[in-house]
Amino acid sequence: MRWSKLSRKLTNGSVTLASIVVCLLLSPARFPGMELLGVAPNWLLLWVVAWSINRNFWQAALAGWAVGLLQDGISEPVPTRALSLLIIGILTASLKKKKYVQEDFISVSLIVFAMSVIAETIVALQFCWYAWRPGDGLTFLHFDEVWSYYQDVTLASALLSSLWAPVLYYPLNYWWRHMQLLEANSTS
């Protein structure tokens, strides 16, 4: 199929945007078998990892930040998720994938597991910051409560997210790779 450059870019952009909307819509939904201790997979984190895995530093950082703002929008905005997802994007993009990990389902799941542990740790540290120095009119968990909740939620979220990672990673990556191939063919 011969596509003009512009229409190809537009299609790619809208498919990418649609995939974010699907992730946003999945976030408040609870389907049977997708829930552990009241926690669902962190779809937006999965999306950021899937995006960043084959992208450069700046693309990953921008996507992480923007998706973090989106997640703030559908939940309470303080403390912000933009910070943790920004860091996740940067870390995933700078992993030495060629050297250490292959791009199969297992390694993607492992990356997602590690990244969700890191993301939850960052959020827990943000909560600790607020416990230590509460902002104006803000009141949050105490240190020991953050710690006990962190233990439960991190394990559940990391397990579920890494199990569901291939469901999102495989089609998205397939699409993006297909688009890259078309791009390469048309320029050569």
Next chain:
Amino acid sequence: MFVYAMRQWWGRYGVTTGISIVVLLGAWSFRQSNGRILYELYSQISRPFEVPEAREKSLIDARTRELSAKLEEQRQENARLRQLIDEAPKNIGEPTFAPIIGRSANHWWQDLVIGRGKADGINRGDVVVAPGGLIGRVSSVSAHASRVLLVSDASSRVGVTVTRSRAAGVMRGVSSTLAVIEFFEKLPDVKPGDAITTSHFSQRFPAGIPIGTVTSVDLSASPAPLVKVELFAPIANLEWVSVHSHVDKPLNPQPKLNSEVEILLEEDE
């Protein structure tokens, strides 16, 4: 030279910079709008999967019978109370029943998405009650969906009293089905099994809504005695809630939804 360098830079990165700014601005405005567009879309998609209306009907019927039975008693009590005190007793507003269509989108925050919004007369700050008792307050509204911040959320603060002894304190969520109360007195009269309701001092919630039972008491905790409460409403298994309109008592500016520490501290002094 500089202008030339700038122009070269712009020629190379102009489009990328433009796209980056548009993406960030879009994400930022989505955040500022509390994700209203998304929840509108979500409520439309989840409509076919809603629990059938019959459930709502039977709930309303039961509620009506309960209310009509209570009403006569309340009238009599009202008349007597009005004689005793100057203040007219507060009533909880008329309920709107709403299905729960979604749960917290982010597991560090405890909230619910319900399938009724501004079009059904729900406003920000309305009180949300489920069979069993208080569960939270409406924190953002779109046309056909709204988000409820639960009392079990870490940022929730509710002024409460022990029904048996009238000891007053502040209840805060600890991100689970449990909540803790910090009392103002050094040795509050409270023991396991006591029922907890919203306090008369409460500005954001009507007085006397049941919340939960005391499960454990630790009087030696510092800085204030620590009391654990199990919420009455089974939040994880709920399908419908009722939303009651509520106008805050206009005392002073409110910095944060659900946060009542300042008012209660003032009352306590």
